[in-house]
Amino acid sequence: MYIVSILFILAGTFFFFSGTIGFLRFPDFYTRMHATGKCDTLGALFSLTGMALYNGFSLISLKILLIAVLVFLTSPTGTHAILRGAFDSGVKPWTKDGKSVIDTQVRRK
């Protein structure tokens, strides 16, 4: 059982690593956003399930899984909120030749 939990936690660390690299290297706000939003949630899920497995069957591991569900729900919502805020305040998506592919018509409420 310990092997499984170690593998889970290592997978979680790997996804955190890929999210960090994506966060540092991507050229634009939106690309960084999509990297970190996905990888962090998945890394957190893997690590938390690994810890729950390590802890065996008890109330605490149930609480750890509760945190995993919480992160699973809140992280994408937070990412969406940031994106909505950025898009509305006119952050232009990056394109290779600089021309803006989509015209970001800002929807003023």
Next chain:
Amino acid sequence: MGKIELEGFFLINSLILGLFVLLCLYRVVFGPTLFNRLIGANVIGTKTLIILALMGFIYRRIEMFIDISLVYALLNFIVTLAAAKYLQRKGVL
């Protein structure tokens, strides 16, 4: 596989995550626009959550640290929402 070796594994793992937090800190400090800094806060928040949970396993006082990380997850979410809502209305580039 005794339980003792795994403490070292958790320690190394949380140190690696701490290194990732430092890497993200670079982008938060030098990030061109305000929104990159906002993602940095969000990213560091989830990483600290996992480090907290790992610390619980290192010190073998799990129930305390799990509660702390639960509260931290909630706070991180609320901060992200509030900042995004504020920036959306204010239109800061």
